[in-house]
Structures are given as C-alpha cells and as structure tokens.
Amino acid sequence: MTETVTDQKTPALIMPEATSGWRLAMRSFVQNRLAVIGLGTIVLLALFCFVGPHLYVTDQVSVDPVSSLLPPDGGHPLGTDAQGFDVLGRIMKGGQASLQIGLFAALIATAIGTLYGTVAGLIGGVVDGIMMRVVDTLLSIPFLFIVLIAATRFSSTVLSLSLILGAFSWLAPARLVRAEVLSLRSRGFVAASTVMGATKLRIITRHLIPNALGVVIVNITFQVADAIIAVSLLGFLGFGLNYPNVEWGTQLSNGVSYLFEGAWWLIYPVGGCLVLVVMAFNFVGDALRDSIDVRLRRR
C-alpha cells in the first residue's frame, strides 16, 4: 500500500480501468505460466483418456494369456499386463474412471459444503455452533479410515466411489464458505443494500453468492486433486473398480507384484500420468487462488 502513495500526485487523473473483477482475475491467471501449463496438461490428459481410445483402439475386455507381460515394442507401445491387456489403452481406460471420480467427488463435496457453510454462516448463533461442531467431529476422523470402511460395504462403481469420497470431503469447503459468508455479511456493501431495502434473497443471490464463488472455485480444483489421490489409494488397497473396469490405483496395485520381475512398464507410465494430473490440478488451484484472491493478486 505504501509504495502507491508516491505516484498519486494527481489522483483525479488516475482513473481505474473499468474492468470487472472476473476479467482481472482471468488476466492474472493467464499471466501465470505454471497455471497455463497446468491447465494445458489437464486438457491434454483428458483428451488422451477420452478421445484417445477412439484413435488407438485396443481390446480392454477379453483376456489374452498368450500375450501377457510383453515388454514395450511396436505392437504395444507400453507393453501388456498380466492379463494381456495393452497397457497404453488400459491407462486411457483407467484414466477415464480416475478423472470422472475425481471430478464427481469434488463437485459433490463442493455442493454439499457450499450449501452447509452458507446455511451455517447465514443463520449463525446456536445453529451455527452446532453445525460447526459436527464439522469438527467429522474432521477429526481420519479421512482415509472412514472412506475405506464405507468402501467395504458398497460395490465399487464410478458413481459409488464418487459418492463415498464426496460424502466425506465436504468439510473443508463448508468451513471455507462459512468463513467467507460471515465476513461478507458484515461488509459495508451488504449493509448498504439492506438500507436500500434489498430483500434477504436478493442479498444472498446478488452479493453473497457471487462474492463467495471465488473461494468455492479455487476449492474445487484442490478437491479434484485430492479425490484423484484418494481414489488411487482406495484402488491400491483393493477397493477400486471391479474387474474388468479399472482406475489408475487398481492398475498400479495389479502392477506391483510384477515390479519384482522387472515389468516396469506396468507402473511408471500410469504412475507418471497420476502424478502429472494431480500436479496440474494443484498448479491451477494455486494460480486461481492467487488471481481470485484480490489480496494475493500481483499488481
């Protein structure tokens, strides 16, 4: 703040550009090189997983014991696994599930969390106190534990895994949104519109939601990254999708036993994709946070 004082000799002449907050955020995001690389990586990996199978057609349904555990060569660029599935095609298929679950889980968690946090923040008082103690309670239960226990009871599909992960990861967004609503409620512009006769509904829809949206969007990105890691852990521990469906965690889990026989191609390509996509989402999240949070925005 102090350095701007010096160049305010003619304050009347310095008119701020009439740009909306979202456009400013957008500009700041695009200027962040890592963020653009992250976003590009996500798009490329999504294309690879969802469009790839149409261009590079492999049989991911029937087992082929004759061609099991072939090292990479011309016919199979990334070799084959123990069942004889082409690994490159398998990564695409597994990636579809991992990305879908990550995205669904994040959306479910964000939807529940936003609603919960907004209600708690708006009502306040005793209700807020009780609602937040519930969040504290659930937060103190280790996430992986409760998710694994839930996973023992349900058949593993993309939908059920997303629901399980989403059902237990709405706590962080609920806290964030509540804090945001509480601070927004006491701002001058909300008081001003109340004085001008705005209804409660109008204040919520026109002021609270648009202003809290930034926090929510940033949170979704991190939620996706966390959910992709979480589902890979479930898969690795044996609670992933059922055969012949596969996601990256199960794929890695299946590959481990053959690591000792030197079948590196079962692990490193898919592991690389997993780390890459999680890193990309974290990059984008960091950049979005920097560009949406005005206080952190580089000027």
Add this chain to the structure above:
Amino acid sequence: MIQYVLRRLATSAIVVLGVSVITFIILHGMSGSPGRAILGVQASAEAVAAFNRENGYDDSIVVQYFSYLGKLLHGDLGYSYKLNQSVNALLAENAGRTAMLAGVALLLAIVIAVPLGVFQAVKRNSVGDNVVTTLTFVAYSMPVFLFAMLLIQVFALGLGILPAQASQSSSTFVIFTEPRAMLLPVLTLTGVTVALYSRYQRSAALDQLAQDYIRVARAKGLSTRMVLTRHLLRNACLPLVTLIGMTIPLLLAGNLVVESVFNYPGLGLLFFNSLNNQDYPVLLGYTLVASTLTVLGNLLADLLVAASDPRTQRA
C-alpha cells in the same frame, strides 16, 4: 488463559463424544446382528434372537449407545469376533510398533523440514529453492504408495542395498534393532511428511523474515546465523506446531499405506487386514482411537501456541 483452556477442553470433549456417536452408528449399521456373528450361520434364528436379547442387542438404539459409551469410558473398545480377541488387546499388541514407525518418521520430518524451509526462505527464488520446491511439489502430488514403490525400485530392485519388505520381527524397537530392514518404510513416511510440511515452513519463514524484529536483530550487528537460529527459527516453528496437530490424520493414513506396502505388522496392517475381513469392531476401535489422538493433537497444539503467543487466546 484458564478460560481459554477450559473452553478448548470442553469443545474437544464434545468432539470426542461426537466421534463416539458416529462410530456407534456405523458399527450398528454395518455389523448387523452380533448374535449371528458370534453363533455363526448354522445357529437357529431363535438362538440368535435369544443371544441378542440376553446381551442387550435388541434394546432401543439409544440404550445401546449408552451401554457402548459406558464400555468406552471404561476403556473397553469392543470384541473382534473374527479374531476372537478383544479390540483392546489387538490394538495394544500393535500400537508400539506403529508409534515407533510414525514417531521416528515425524521426528525426522520435522528435523528435515524446518531447516529446509528456512533455507528456502533465506535463499528464495535461488536455484536451490526452486529445486527443493519442485521436488516437494512432486512428492506432495504423489500417492504414498507410489512414493514407496519408487524407493523400492531404486534401493531394493535397482541398487539392491535395502530389503523391499519391512522386518517381520515382533519387537517394538525393531527400527533400532534392524535399521536396515526398516529404512525404506521410515524413508517413505518421512518423505511424504516433509513434502507436506516444507511448503508451510517456507512461507512461515518468509513471513517472519519480513518482520521488524529480524531487522532489529540485524541492525544490532548479529551474524546471519545468530539471527536465524536465535530469532527466526523459534517464531517460524510456531505454525508448524499447529500443522503437526492438524496433520495427524494424514500421518496415520500414510502410516496405514506404508504398513500395507511394506507388510510391517502394526496398527495400519491390522486395519488393512480387518477391512478385508469386514471386522468392524477392530476398524471402528482403531478409528475411534485415531480420532481421539487427532483431537488431542489439535488441543495440545492450540494450547502450546496459546501459551507461547498470547494474541491467539482472544480468537
């Protein structure tokens, strides 16, 4: 201060009570009829019903919760019908080895992450800082088991200098008696924890570097090393105390995965095996203990921070 301590104690107690409600609901909902579980599939429906009646399993759910809570308050976590052992005995048998693994890893992680974060902050945007930031970012974006597999690949399969499996000894102090066999599990857990902490430690140290007291210390003519060790380090560690309290669930989750990957007999492996047996008393017993540890960790961290920084008490 006393008022703050009392308020924190009260909320912690409420949270632990809340956890017991949740574990009870899950236990009740998932394990079905205890009579069936104990008497087996061959038992007649009448025998099962009689057993449930005698042992209070057909009381109303509220009555059952209070009898569950009463047992918990007496330190009774339940009984594993699958392993035919009390949950207490099962947990006690494995707790020491897990505490050793997690404790040594946490200690190592702190010893590494704190100086690393300070180094990064002091040399910010240098090559060294960027290399460390990149490495920790990659490790942070990696599931624990993948990190473990990379270490196995390099040290066990590639170089062949370390075993790929943890020691199967039942000794609690196996980390110290067979350090070679325990190096990879410890390294894995340490690595992921360092990745978690060093980012925070770097920004905490950066915040402190910009403070006036650092400038005063420099102006007094203190050497850089004195400024860093005497002044900066102590203040930059404060956020880490809170962070350690908050990351206990992550540490326990990491421990679970590490124990299953390296087949190290501890609470994590017990939990993993109980998952496959659907042994809910054990699963929920450990979950309850882990949650209580988390609550205690957070409480301790908050009290430590409050004791060393009076400003937080008003919050």
